[in-house]
Every structure is written in structure tokens, then in C-alpha cells.
Amino acid sequence: MSKVVVITSGKGGVGKTTTSAAIASGLALRGHKTAVIDFDVGLRNLDLIMGCERRVVYDFVNVIQGDARLSQALIKDKQCENLYILPASQTRDKDALTEEGVEEVIDQLRQMDFEFIVCDSPAGIEHGAVMALTFADEAIITTNPEVSSVRDSDRIIGILQSKSRRAQNGEEPVVEHLLITRYSPRRVAEGEMLSYKDVQELLRIPLIGVIPESEAVLQASNQGMPAIHLKGSDVAEAYSDVVARFLEEGSREEALAKRPLRFVDYAKPGLIQRIFGGK
Amino acid sequence: MSLSLISRIFGEKKKTTAAIAKERLGLIITHEGGHSGRPGINLKALQQELIDVISKYVPINKDDVKVELEKNANLEVLEVSITIPEAQPKTA
Numbered sequence: 001m002s003k004v005v006v007i008t009s010g011k012g013g014v015g016k017t018t019t020s021a022a023i024a025s026g027l028a029l030r031g032h033k034t035a036v037i038d039f040d041v042g043l044r045n046l047d048l049i050m051g052c053e054r055r056v057v058y059d060f061v062n063v064i065q066g067d068a069r070l071s072q073a074l075i076k077d078k079q080c081e082n083l084y085i086l087p088a089s090q091t092r093d094k095d096a097l098t099e100e101g102v103e104e105v106i107d108q109l110r111q112m113d114f115e116f117i118v119c120d121s122p123a124g125i126e127h128g129a130v131m132a133l134t135f136a137d138e139a140i141i142t143t144n145p146e147v148s149s150v151r152d153s154d155r156i157i158g159i160l161q162s163k164s165r166r167a168q169n170g171e172e173p174v175v176e177h178l179l180i181t182r183y184s185p186r187r188v189a190e191g192e193m194l195s196y197k198d199v200q201e202l203l204r205i206p207l208i209g210v211i212p213e214s215e216a217v218l219q220a221s222n223q224g225m226p227a228i229h230l231k232g233s234d235v236a237e238a239y240s241d242v243v244a245r246f247l248e249e250g251s252r253e254e255a256l257a258k259r260p261l262r263f264v265d266y267a268k269p270g271l272i273q274r275i276f277g278g279k
Numbered sequence: 280m281s282l283s284l285i286s287r288i289f290g291e292k293k294k295t296t297a298a299i300a301k302e303r304l305g306l307i308i309t310h311e312g313g314h315s316g317r318p319g320i321n322l323k324a325l326q327q328e329l330i331d332v333i334s335k336y337v338p339i340n341k342d343d344v345k346v347e348l349e350k351n352a353n354l355e356v357l358e359v360s361i362t363i364p365e366a367q368p369k370t371a
């Protein structure tokens with residue numbers, strides 16, 4: 001049974017593509033056959049973040065329009081055995097993603113025995129974003145601790161609960177996960193940034209993790225390497241935790257108890273550290 | 280001026296910008312109602328208040344008050360069940 005997971009946010013630039021690449025890679029690293037699809041038609045970026053931009057021949061829209069077979073468009077990841085990327089097309093015709101076309105591709109991926117199909121949503125609440133979430137079984141709502149991102153997440157949750165297939169068919173609702181990214185424990189401690197608890201209280205969906213703001217993300221994207229591969233970095237560890245919790249059976253509380261949040265507390269530099277300028 | 284000096288000395292807390300952000304979001308998020316059927320009821324608090332009120336009339340335990348929210352396709356049911364323990368038979 002395949003699971004379709006959408007990475008969505010409403011607001012742009014919050015870290016959806018970074019998260020899609022990291023989570024898809026993390027699932028594959030744990031041995032799960034995974035496909036990651038770029039739904040950002042016209043603004044393809046996932047290929048760059050995954051480092052496969054020079055190997056793109058056919059894309060999602062080519063497959064939908066019958067100009068290529070799915071197997072021709074899927075790109076095998078260079079680092080993970082079990083990972084395949086389906087790039088977005090650069091066409092400016094947004095309606096190229098038809099609902100039937102998307103469904104057909106997802107069905108084919110299911111038949112190819114992909115365990116996870118990760119959908120990297122474009123920003124906004126228009127057609128592309130709706131297509132990315134339509135077939136979702138689970139959703140990772142990517143949110144920055146910032147007012148407009150929180151409000152937009154609220155909006156996209158509403159859309160998920162009304163426009164997803166599961167909602168339309170009156171089936172079990174899409175499982176929602178809150179992922180807070182670009183988190184700065186220092187700024188939270190100083191009262192300049194909403195805490196993860198604040199965001200969770202406002203949005204009221206179960207928290208799956210907190211990814212710290214980190215310079216490593218740029219280092220990773222520069223090289224076309226998903227951030228989860230940056231050994232020893234906070235972001236890589238935080239994303240690995242998210243993948244582990246995602247795979248955990250049982251309740252979210254149990255998963256969080258087993259694998260508590262990391263990188264969320266700020267240790268004030270002590271006097272000595274301040275004098276000697278320790279990091 | 281003297282007031283602000285006093286408040287500075289005694290460390291009266293100024294509201295942080297994060298607290299202001301939370302307050303503002305709290306208002307718009309409930310008002311926009313984007314979440315069909317997610318009124319965000321604080322079930323724990325509701326349960327506690329129910330316990331407090333009922334305890335004024337009947338002695339009950341915390342576990343005797345159950346509050347559950349059930350979601351269906353297009354409606355939610357708030358289910359409250361209160362079990363009143365049987366009166367302890369008086370030992371003669």
C-alpha cells in the first residue's frame with residue numbers, strides 16, 4: 001500500500017522543497033521505496049535541491065500529456081537506492097496538471113510499488129497547490145514561526161479538509177502533521193519569535209518536529225544535496241528525527257516521548273563565554 | 280517618566296513582540312474559520328470546569344466525566360458523559 005504525503009504551506013518560501021527533499025531522502029535511507037514529485041509547474045526547483053537538474057529529460061506534464069512514459073521521466077537519485085524524482089515542467093500553462101492526469105500518475109506509482117509518494121506543493125492556494133494535496137493520505141504542514149505563515153497554514157488546512165479526495169469522499173480525513181521550520185531558539189527566548197508551542201496551540205494539529213534555522217541549508221542547496229545528508233548538522237539530525245517519528249506506529253505523543261524534540265532550547269552564553277567570545 | 284523608571288527598576292515586563300503576534304493570530308485564526316469544523320475546543324479545560332460544577336452537587340471523580348469530540352464528514356459531535364458513582368452503602 002502506497003502512502004501519498006503532501007508537503008504544503010500556503011505561504012511561499014517557508015521550506016517546502018527543502019523539507020520534501022530531506023524527508024523523501026530520509027524515507028529512502030530507511031529502506032522505503034520513495035518517489036518525490038515536484039508540483040511547482042513553471043518554477044521547477046526540486047531537481048536543483050536534489051542535484052539532478054542535468055539529468056532531467058522528461059517531466060510530469062510530458063507524462064500527463066502522453067509524450068513520455070512515467071518510467072522515462074523518473075530520475076533515480078544519485079545517493080539513495082530507493083529514491084526517484086519526478087521533476088515539474090517549466091511550461092507556463094498552469095492547467096497542464098489535470099486532476100485525471102495527476103491521479104493516473106499516482107496510480108501508476110502505486111502499481112510500481114512505491115511505498116511513499118511525496119508531493120512538493122507550490123505556494124499559494126490555487127490549482128497547483130490543490131492538485132498537490134488532492135490525493136494526499138497525510139499532510140506535512142510546513143510553517144515558519146511568523147504571522148503570515150501561520151495564517152496561511154490555517155488556510156491550507158481548511159482547503160485540505162474540504163478539497164482533498166478523502167474529504168470529498170467522506171473517508172477518514174487526511175492525517176495532518178505540523179512541521180515548524182526555520183526556528184531560532186535564541187529569538188524565541190528573547191521574545192522575538194513565536195515558540196513552537198504557540199504555533200501548535202494556534203493551529204491545533206499534532207506537531208511532528210521543529211527544524212532549526214541553519215546555515216547548513218544553504219550549504220546543502222549549493223551542492224544539490226538534500227539537507228538530511230549533511231552529517232552532524234542540526235538540520236540533518238532534526239529531519240532524521242522527523243522521518244523516524246513519521247514512521248512510528250501509534251500516537252504522535254508516543255513518538256515524541258520516544259524521540260523528544262531537539263534544538264529547541266536556547267542556552268544563554270555564560271559570563272565566561274561572553275567575555276571570551278565562545279560560540 | 281518617573282513611572283517608566285520605576286517599572287524599569289522593578290522589572291515590570293513589557294509585552295514581547297512574540298506575545299503580540301500570538302494574540303493577533305489568535306483572533307484571526309478563529310475568525311477566518313478556514314477549518315471546517317475545527318472550532319478548537321479546549322476539551323481539558325471544559326472537562327475540568329464540568330468536574331468543578333458537578334462536584335458542588337455530587338461527589339465525583341475526575342474519570343467520571345468524559346468529554347469527547349467526534350468528527351464526521353460534515354459535522355462534529357461533542358459528547359459529554361458523566362457517570363455518577365453509586366452512593367456507598369452505609370455500613371451499619
Ligand SMILES: Nc1ncnc2c1ncn2[C@@H]1O[C@H](COP(=O)(O)OP(=O)(O)OP(=O)(O)O)[C@@H](O)[C@H]1O
Binds near residue numbers: 221
Ligand atoms: N531550516 C532552514 N534554515 C535556513 N534556511 C532555510 C531553512 N529551510 C529553508 N531555508 C531556505 O529558505 C529558502 C526557501 O526554501 P524552500 O525553497 O525549501 O521553500 P519553499 O517553501 O519550497 O518555497 P516555494 O514556496 O517558493 O516553493 C531557501 O533559500 C532555503 O535555503
Ligand SMILES: [Mg+2]
Binds near residue numbers: 016017018045122
Ligand atoms: Mg518549493
